[in-house]
Amino acid sequence: MLLTGLVLGIALGFAMQRGRFCVTGAFRDLWVTGNTRWLTAFLIVIAVQSVGVFTLDAVGVISLSSSAFPWLATVLGAFLFGFAIVLAGGCATGTYYRAGEGLVGSWLALIFYALFSAISKTGVLATGVSGIRSVTVEASTVHGLLGVSPWLMVTLLATAVVLLARHHLRKRPGARLATLPPRKHGIAHLLFEKQWGAFTTALVIAGLAILAWPLSWATGREAGLGITGPSSNIVNYLVSGDAEVIDWGVYLVLGILTGAFIAAKGSGEFRIRIPDAVTTVRSIAGGALMGIGASLAGGCTIGNAMVNTASFQLQGWVAFGFMILGTGLATRLFITGPSKARSARNAAARESPGQGAAALGSPTQTAHATRTSVRR
Structure with a gap:
């Protein structure tokens, strides 16, 4: 049964790579352009998965439970994580699938992500992490806090997501880019050549996310998709050789890496x-x-x-919000901030050439700034 994690992971990695499903980009777009198309795609995954999860719970396939909400650790950790994904160039799954494309930077980010996950969960940082996570409140779910049925929350979320998706689908499409004639035909063309839409990709990922729940539960791992714990387990296995840490989730993340590699090779994007x-x-x-x-x-x-978020855990929704805030700060520091400063200097130079040159500094400083801009 553990091999079902590998199979599902391959499908997930394939879909994410072909659909360019980048959560970091979705969060970053909010701050750079104000575009919500990819965030809407992400919300589609949550909404569709939510319907599936509560249905599985209702028919007894899984049994959802909740625990006290570690609010302080969630706020601090989510904000830090959101900040870090801009530096790393991708979130956890984004790093996995970009590593499968051959990006060495993503290999490095992935190695250190897994390493510090293990250090934080079972290594020298574990005591501190556990201490912060021990600061909790009893409230654990959104519907429990509000005293309403979870199906009301599912309905409200699904309705909001449908309206958002409709808004984007009704927008007038931009000019089509010229493309080369297809080299593949049939299924091969659909899988490896044809561009995958954001919302189509989201629906595929949502279906896989729902399927992950019963497949994972069948092996004794009572959870859905997860990346951090399995990544930590890989490091612990490499250090200790303890095969008991190799669970369904480990096979899942190895499958994501494999599926992304297959997709990148088949589409000619591996390099x-x-x-x-x-x-x-x-x-x-x-x-x-x-x-x-x-x-x-x-x-x-x-x-x-x-x-x-799909099961309306407070931890999920609070983390979601603070990840976006952390991404916003990092975007301001590393992306929009420097570009705005350069735009201001260019505008000053156009208005008053002499003053603009003085503002830019000496030729040596200007050359250094240019080299810095290129590196960025």
Whole structure:
């Protein structure tokens, strides 16, 4: 039964790679352009999965439970995780599927993410993480806190997501880009060549996320999709050799990596790409902070913001919000901030050439700024 994790992971990695399903990009778009298309796709996954999860619970296939809400660790960890995914260039699953495409920066982020997840869960940081997570409140679910049926929450979420999706689907499409004639036909064309839409990809991922619940439960792992815990388990296995830590989730994340590689090779997108020094440092730092943040928060953008939200856990929805805030801060520091400063300097130079040159500084400073801009 453990092999079902591998099979589902391969399908998930394939879908994410072909659909370019990037949660980091969805969060970042909010702050850079205000575009909510990919965030809507992410919410589609949550809403559809929510219907499936509560149906499975109602018919007795799984049994949803809840525990006290570790609010402090969730807030701190989620904000840190959201900040880190901008540095790393992707969240947990994004790092896995980009590693499958051959991005060495993602390999580094993934290694340090798994390493610091293990350090935070079972290593030298475990005591501190456990201590912060012990600060809890009894409330655990949104519907429990409000005293309403979970199906009311499912209905409200589904309605909001349908309206958002309808809004985007009714927008006038932009100009179509010229494309080369297809080289593949039939299923091969659909799988490896044809562009996957954001909402189509979301529906595929939602179906896989629902399927993950009964498949995982059948092996004794009572959870849905999850990335942080399994990544930590891989490191613990490599260190201790304890085969008991190899569970359904470990097979899942190995499958994501494999599926992304298959998709990238089949579509001609696999290529080994070596990052520059700045990207290397950011990937390592981002991966390490992701591992710590996800361990504190009790999950990443999948385990918390996609899975725990579907069952309306307070931890999931609070983490979702603070991940977006953390992404916003990192976006301001590393993406929009420098570009706005450059735009302001360029505008000053156009208005008054002499003053603009003075504002830009000496030729040496200008050259250094140019090199810094290129590296960024």
